[in-house]
Amino acid sequence: MHTFEELSRLFIERFNTDHFPKEPASLYEPNRYFLKLGGKRVRPVLCLMGNELFGDISQDAMHAATAIELFHNFTLIHDDIMDKAPLRRGNETVHQKFGESTALLAGDVMLVAAYEYLNRISPNHSSLIISLFNKTAREVCEGQQLDMDFEKRDNVGYDEYLNMINLKTSVLLAASLKMGTILGGALERNQNLIYEFGRKLGLAFQVQDDYLDAFGDPEKFGKQVGGDIKANKKTFLLIHAFETATPAQKEELHALLNNNSEDKVSQVLNIFKACGVDEWARALKEKYMEQAFDHLEDIAVLTKRKEPLKELALYLTQRQH
Amino acid sequence: MHTFEELSRLFIERFNTDHFPKEPASLYEPNRYFLKLGGKRVRPVLCLMGNELFGDISQDAMHAATAIELFHNFTLIHDDIMDKAPLRRGNETVHQKFGESTALLAGDVMLVAAYEYLNRISPNHSSLIISLFNKTAREVCEGQQLDMDFEKRDNVGYDEYLNMINLKTSVLLAASLKMGTILGGALERNQNLIYEFGRKLGLAFQVQDDYLDAFGDPEKFGKQVGGDIKANKKTFLLIHAFETATPAQKEELHALLNNNSEDKVSQVLNIFKACGVDEWARALKEKYMEQAFDHLEDIAVLTKRKEPLKELALYLTQRQH
Structure with missing residues (x-):
């Protein structure tokens, strides 16, 4: 080990x-x-x-x-x-x-x-x-195409975004783990559990990534906070904000995205906070992490053997940078 | 059959x-x-x-x-x-x-x-x-890269050009044939002979292609004759012309390539003819065709079974368009 x-x-x-x-x-x-x-x-x-x-x-x-x-x-x-x-x-x-x-x-x-x-x-x-x-390679290409499609739209919903992130990011992590287990002689049930562990870990990772870009500690984050906001990038946060904002907040958010004022980042962050997007994102990450760990728990090998995976999962999703 | x-x-x-x-x-x-x-x-x-x-x-x-x-x-x-x-x-x-x-x-x-x-x-x-x-896919990429590299150079020699055409065009024809024979249970000797047949056929095809662009019958050719010349494209003809032209012809050729006069095509064709490039290209195609057919001849199956390949080879290399 x-x-x-x-x-x-x-x-x-x-x-x-x-x-x-x-x-x-x-x-x-x-x-x-x-x-x-x-x-x-x-x-x-x-x-x-x-x-x-x-x-x-x-x-x-x-x-x-x-x-x-x-x-x-x-x-x-x-x-x-x-x-x-x-x-x-x-x-x-x-x-x-x-x-x-x-x-x-x-x-x-x-x-x-x-x-x-x-x-x-x-x-x-x-x-x-x-x-x-091959299946994974295809999916990653599909995810990249959807990501580009979404750039041209301003009505991307949570489910669509989740599907895109799943394809663009999660399936490769999941497939990497699964290939290892196939070659280790794992039963199909265990192969599928590790795949789901990797998939959920990927989603948690992306939520964290989106979260840190907006709410990360600038000193620990290493790069400028608010990069996604400046670029009008679709993120878990922006999509959730649009889905929960009041009509007035929505209008303000649209106005902020459409012209790049100097205080755009802080203004958008204010709306995010007013909509509780920060807490929601932390809870969402926790949800995916729990689901990931449940799948890992279910795999029929000694708990001790799962330690490195747990350690890596926590490293990837609890980083501050 | x-x-x-x-x-x-x-x-x-x-x-x-x-x-x-x-x-x-x-x-x-x-x-x-x-x-x-x-x-x-x-x-x-x-x-x-x-x-x-x-x-x-x-x-x-x-x-x-x-x-x-x-x-x-x-x-x-x-x-x-x-x-x-x-x-x-x-x-x-x-x-x-x-x-x-x-x-x-x-x-x-x-x-x-x-x-x-x-x-x-x-x-x-x-x-x-x-x-x-995989080997073939790599080689085709290499051929395309060399083709792009050559566009930026004006001292490409015959051997380099031949290598590029071999990679960009011939190996895929050769590998297509060879895959079919592998799956047909052919012995390795026969697999290699068919590969060489395809490779030489590809070279003959490219010589023909370059030849027709310069010397094709405009009515049969279907597209404008002289397209390669206008675009300063490296071809078997241009490269051979540079290798056999007199210093005065070389200078004239360089001048023609460097400015796009209205009679560029006819002027370049005159130099090609003066250097005997047309006859040389016809002979080169024949040489590759003969080598191709020699390899086909060598394959240990009934002559009758080789008929469709001969027919296709002649169709590909004797077309006027």
Whole structure:
């Protein structure tokens, strides 16, 4: 049994190899650059944790974890193009540094590299893993498309937003865990429980993310508070505010979104507080966390083996930054 | 045994199903739109022909053929973004009609759909097929990147250009045939021979393509002759002209490329003819065709079974349009 830190170190050590040929450097150098920007590697570690819940970490789990991390980086490269984001982890994004066409192609070949790792998984498991991977990849694309669709609309409801977040964020966390458990030989019932644990954990994580952007402690948060509000980004908070505000508050909120006054953030926060959005969000996160832990509880393995997952879940959802 | 037309009809009948869910329509409608634009479906038919060279067409070959055609369409959608092409087969390209971000994402999910079909192939063959598919997908991306790199350079040599065309065009034709033969139970020697047949056929096809753009009969060609010349596109012809021209001709060629005079096409064609580029290209195509047919000849099956492939090869490389 390993902690998150230990598994993270183990994974990063293996992952820091060259996944691409030398030539053509114009195609593969951008990918090497992007992977070197690092990241917490949460998803592959979830895969290894799922695997270790039922046995020793296998070579197959390491292949799946590598594929998952390459897939995640593929989505980041392409998302950055779509979002026209200049920076990622404090460094230039791939399209900013190498041009859009190369970023598009570098992302494509990153996805193909993910499938190369999946194809190394032993035949007795590979088809099931690839099937779950494909389903998840599709869903993540659907989530990104819905996110872009929602940017153009101002009547997005809670259920629609939840569905989008579920697709864009949760299913990959859930599938990472499930792949690990499949490769660990878990029964289907346990596979499904860990999937639901991951899904709910992802939702709690996103609620926390939205909450901190609005109500985080500026000193601990590390970046400017209110970024989502300034960008009129749909969040759990904004959507709930619109669903519970009085007609007068709604009108004020619309007016604030439509022109960028200097005190926009503080004004919107005032409405959020008046609507009780902050308390609601804290309770919502707790609800998803409880549901996640209930699913984890239900999995038929020794409680002791679940400790690292609990620890990671709390780390992800109780951070202040 | 079936002719190209018969196999094409058979494939199109099976392929004209819905490969994508209904929702979100904003993501999947673009893919449905693009697939409806049609195309000759040459690559999947090559897969079926490779398969039929050794036996009856199997369900697995149909899955592989479908994956190949989806992959090809994925590359077209993404290439059109990179080339900023407004039209494809006389209709709006995906990014032109639905926006760049959606086209990017629609392409991504088209590639995932290709892998879904590959994952339906029986376990005894799937790993080998997916491995060849991945290798080919990587190479096609490399070819596209090299093509973009070459646009910015004016000293591209014949060998480099040949390598780029091989990656961008030939390997997918070759791999399509090879996948069919693998699934038909062919011995490795025969698999490699059909691969080389496809590769050389692809090179002959590209030489023909470059030739027709410059020397085609305007009435039969269907589109304006000289498009490549106008766009300063690197072609077999231009590269050979630079490699064989006298210093004076080279200078003239450079001058013509650097300013778009009205008689640019006819002037460049004059230099091409003075350098014997037209004859050279015809001979080069013949050379690749002969090599292709030699490989086909070498394959250890009854000559009669090779007829459809010969017929298709001649159709592809002797067309006037």
